Amino acid sequence: AQKITQTQPGMFVQEKEAVTLDCTYDTSDQSYGLFWYKQPSSGEMIFLIYQGSYDEQNATEGRYSLNFQKARKSANLVISASQLGDSAMYFCAMRSNFGNEKLTFGTGTRLTIIP
Amino acid sequence: DVKVTQSSRYLVKRTGEKVFLECVQDMDHENMFWYRQDPGLGLRLIYFSYDVKMKEKGDIPEGYSVSREKKERFSLILESASTNQTSMYLCASSLMGGRLGDTQYFGPGTRLTVL
Numbered sequence: 001a002q003k004i005t006q007t008q009p010g011m012f013v014q015e016k017e018a019v020t021l022d023c024t025y026d027t028s029d030q031s032y033g034l035f036w037y038k039q040p041s042s043g044e045m046i047f048l049i050y051q052g053s054y055d056e057q058n059a060t061e062g063r064y065s066l067n068f069q070k071a072r073k074s075a076n077l078v079i080s081a082s083q084l085g086d087s088a089m090y091f092c093a094m095r096s097n098f099g100n101e102k103l104t105f106g107t108g109t110r111l112t113i114i115p
Numbered sequence: 116d117v118k119v120t121q122s123s124r125y126l127v128k129r130t131g132e133k134v135f136l137e138c139v140q141d142m143d144h145e146n147m148f149w150y151r152q153d154p155g156l157g158l159r160l161i162y163f164s165y166d167v168k169m170k171e172k173g174d175i176p177e178g179y180s181v182s183r184e185k186k187e188r189f190s191l192i193l194e195s196a197s198t199n200q201t202s203m204y205l206c207a208s209s210l211m212g213g214r215l216g217d218t219q220y221f222g223p224g225t226r227l228t229v230l
Contacts, residue, residue: 009155033215043124045205045221052215091157097215100163100171101146107157 002027004092004106012112013082020067021077021109023092029053031097034075036066039089039108048090051075053097079111087113118142119222121206127228134193136225138206145211147189148219149173149181152203161204164189165211196229203227 003026013019025034036048051059051066059066067076075094079086089110093103122137138147146165150158150173160173162181170181178200182190189208193200203226207219 004157006157031215035218037221043203043224043226045207047218047220050216050218093158095215100165101209101211102148102160102163102173103158103219104160105150105158107155 002029002032002094002096002104004094004104006092006106006109008109009107010110010112012114015084015113015115016081018078018080019082019086019111021079021090021092021111023075023077023106025073025075025092025094027073027094027096029096029098033095033097034066034068035093035095035103036064036075036077037091037093038086039091041088045091049077082113084113084115087111119206119208119220121204121222121225123225124223125226125228127230128193128196129230130197132193132196132229134196134227134229136191136193136204136206136227138189138191138208138222139187140189140206140208140220141187142208142210142220143186144208144220145186146209146219147183148207148209149179149189149191150205150207151175152205152224158205161191196227198229201227201229 148163206222209219
């Protein structure tokens with residue numbers, strides 16, 4: 001079984017600072033993918049970034065980067081130069097390369113950017 | 116752009132009523148998913164479908180059923196709504212057999228209140 005743990009229920013960060021959202025995972029699979037999603041107050045889930053278990057480089061997408069430490073089973077999201085619009089819920093999720101194509105989600109972190 | 120729509124953003128029903136939540140996607144995706152989102156619990160998979168008339172139970176199927184008569188439409192049914200089914204319901208779709216990094220695409224969510 002797969003499990004995602006997000007230990008930070010809420011975070012407050014000053015605008016323009018960098019922020020790291022923690023995500024650890026547990027799986028016995030060797031091939032898997034890790035995803036981060038953003039959910040603003042409007043409710044829609046927005047895909048941010050993806051990291052494959054065999055990817056040697058950490059994924060980056062604009063101001064988002066994923067700090068992937070395979071041995072520690074962690075996949076932290078780093079947002080550089082935070083903006084007020086980054087205030088939202090953030091979910092870490094994973095998917096195995098075997099079997100069905102469902103995602104397993106963590107409990108989420110509510111990020112609030114302070115002006 | 117992929118579009119996933121859900122029939123209602125907000126719904127209020129009474130205990131014991133039969134409730135239908137509809138989801139439609141326009142990208143010819145084989146996979147469709149129903150999640151339930153509760154504070155502190157993240158997203159939990161209720162049911163998913165990988166083809167017309169095919170369905171598989173997710174992690175919390177009790178009290179729910181689904182129907183997929185057409186490829187683009189996936190319905191979640193609460194046979195007899197109860198107050199503990201008050202929640203946000205999110206539908207998602209994805210391409211079957213795509214790359215491991217292919218994201219699921221989410222609808223805007225339906226916030227259901229059962230009185």
